[in-house]
Amino acid sequence: MQPLICGVLQIKPQPDAEWRERICITIQKMNMLESSPKNAWTVSALCRAVADTLDLRFNPVIVRGEISGYSRAASGHCYFSIKDDAGQIRCAMFRRAASLMDFSPRDGELVEVRGRLGLYEARGDLQLVVESMERAGQGALFEQFLRLKIKLEAEGLFDSVHKRALPTQPRAIGVVTSLGAAAWHDVITALQRRVPHIPVLLVPAMVQGSGAPAALAQALHSLYALTAQDNPLSPPVDVILLVRGGGSMEDLWSFNDENLARVIAQSPVPLICGVGHETDFTIADFVADVRAPTPTAAAELAAMDRGVGLQALKVLEERLSRGLMRQQDRQAQRLDNVAARFGVGLLRQQERRAQQLTALAARLSRPQGLLVQHGQWLDRLAGRLHSGVQTQSTSQAHQLDRLTDRMAFNRSQQVHHRAQRLERAGLRLSSVDPRLVLERGYAWLQDEQGNALSQVAQFRSGQWVSATLADGDVSLVVDP
Numbered sequence: 001m002q003p004l005i006c007g008v009l010q011i012k013p014q015p016d017a018e019w020r021e022r023i024c025i026t027i028q029k030m031n032m033l034e035s036s037p038k039n040a041w042t043v044s045a046l047c048r049a050v051a052d053t054l055d056l057r058f059n060p061v062i063v064r065g066e067i068s069g070y071s072r073a074a075s076g077h078c079y080f081s082i083k084d085d086a087g088q089i090r091c092a093m094f095r096r097a098a099s100l101m102d103f104s105p106r107d108g109e110l111v112e113v114r115g116r117l118g119l120y121e122a123r124g125d126l127q128l129v130v131e132s133m134e135r136a137g138q139g140a141l142f143e144q145f146l147r148l149k150i151k152l153e154a155e156g157l158f159d160s161v162h163k164r165a166l167p168t169q170p171r172a173i174g175v176v177t178s179l180g181a182a183a184w185h186d187v188i189t190a191l192q193r194r195v196p197h198i199p200v201l202l203v204p205a206m207v208q209g210s211g212a213p214a215a216l217a218q219a220l221h222s223l224y225a226l227t228a229q230d231n232p233l234s235p236p237v238d239v240i241l242l243v244r245g246g247g248s249m250e251d252l253w254s255f256n257d258e259n260l261a262r263v264i265a266q267s268p269v270p271l272i273c274g275v276g277h278e279t280d281f282t283i284a285d286f287v288a289d290v291r292a293p294t295p296t297a298a299a300e301l302a303a304m305d306r307g308v309g310l311q312a313l314k315v316l317e318e319r320l321s322r323g324l325m326r327q328q329d330r331q332a333q334r335l336d337n338v339a340a341r342f343g344v345g346l347l348r349q350q351e352r353r354a355q356q357l358t359a360l361a362a363r364l365s366r367p368q369g370l371l372v373q374h375g376q377w378l379d380r381l382a383g384r385l386h387s388g389v390q391t392q393s394t395s396q397a398h399q400l401d402r403l404t405d406r407m408a409f410n411r412s413q414q415v416h417h418r419a420q421r422l423e424r425a426g427l428r429l430s431s432v433d434p435r436l437v438l439e440r441g442y443a444w445l446q447d448e449q450g451n452a453l454s455q456v457a458q459f460r461s462g463q464w465v466s467a468t469l470a471d472g473d474v475s476l477v478v479d480p
Helices: 016-035 043-058 096-100 141-156 184-192 214-226 259-263 283-287 293-300 306-364 368-431 433-437
Strands: 004-006 010-012 061-072 078-084 088-093 111-122 125-135 171-176 200-204 240-242 273-275 445-446 464-469 472-477
Touching: 016 111, 043 111, 061 088, 061 125, 088 111, 096 125, 111 283, 141 259, 141 283, 171 184, 184 200, 184 240, 184 293, 200 214, 214 240, 214 259, 240 293, 273 283, 273 293, 306 368
Parallel strands: 088 125, 171 200, 171 240, 240 273
Antiparallel strands: 004 010, 010 061, 061 078, 061 111, 078 088, 111 125, 445 464, 464 472
């Protein structure tokens, strides 16, 4: 007799003798209940009877369906569900059986599993203990994913030429996710730690369900309108984060929507997609400028850490100081060289004049008749020598003074120029300090759980609110 395939269950009959014996045992248990209506079953006895009935009627069983909620524990055991359009069964696959698989199961895959159907008595849950698993196709959802991926890739939406570089210091960061999701908490925590001076604008949207793709697209359009605004109190958004936490393929299916993919491709600024965990991939990941493995990683990619920027400024300051010192040293050496050349030239000229005077003195020792003539000539020559030496000394002293003044002026100009550049860098850094916004009369509102309050719909009567002002925090109560 061949196994009977009925729907998604393959029922394999037991040998006649064993089957009849186990049926008889179960019938006897049920007859005991019918013959003694006043004797109630214990929960454990009823669970064992149901488990025996399932074991007798169905096992071993082969089930075909799509994988959902697949996870692998640290112990090596695997837990998931097998489902179709009308139902699902919880499954457990222990480490030994899982180690024999030749592929890595993923949510949405169509598989055939072989195992034993039973009742997990501790919870009273129907459970299929899987002994082996084989692929039976890619699954309906996965096939839709592949078809859309091939279509959009052929249109060029995934091309690397469309990918834009991320800004190192955006003026504002936009975020699209669910307000109550853990992904928003992870993102805002990472941004407050790394770049607390950069404003963050959240546009909340559904991230799961039939209306999620349209809500996500509308939220993105709202942020696109804020990328070119000219408002000193709310600077333009320079980068957008589209994030969501992990989940099954069904949970992340909103991010495989074709219309959402085309809206992402229209983003006027770089867009980072951080959906699910590192092993999860969606159509949104391929269209975005950058794909991040997690929401936290997306926040870390959005802007350069403030500590890194401050360290770069410190390095520039040290380089500026060293360059100024080298310039001063070069000017000082140049001044020393000029002074040395001036001293050597004057000494040589004096030596030549002395030699000329010696020669003239020797000539004057000749006959008396020439003494008066040469004496007069010597007087004129001595006067000219004195005047020349005096003029040249004065000229060299003036030149030395001019060089000294020029060196002092250049040094002052360089110091002033470098100081102005350092001051402008400090002003640019302080211009994005959120405390300046608070000093102009604005306040940062949070509820008791530390969530930001930016819309009227978030307030309720009698609610305690914390307001952060320029000089401290104030606790407020919403007026009924």
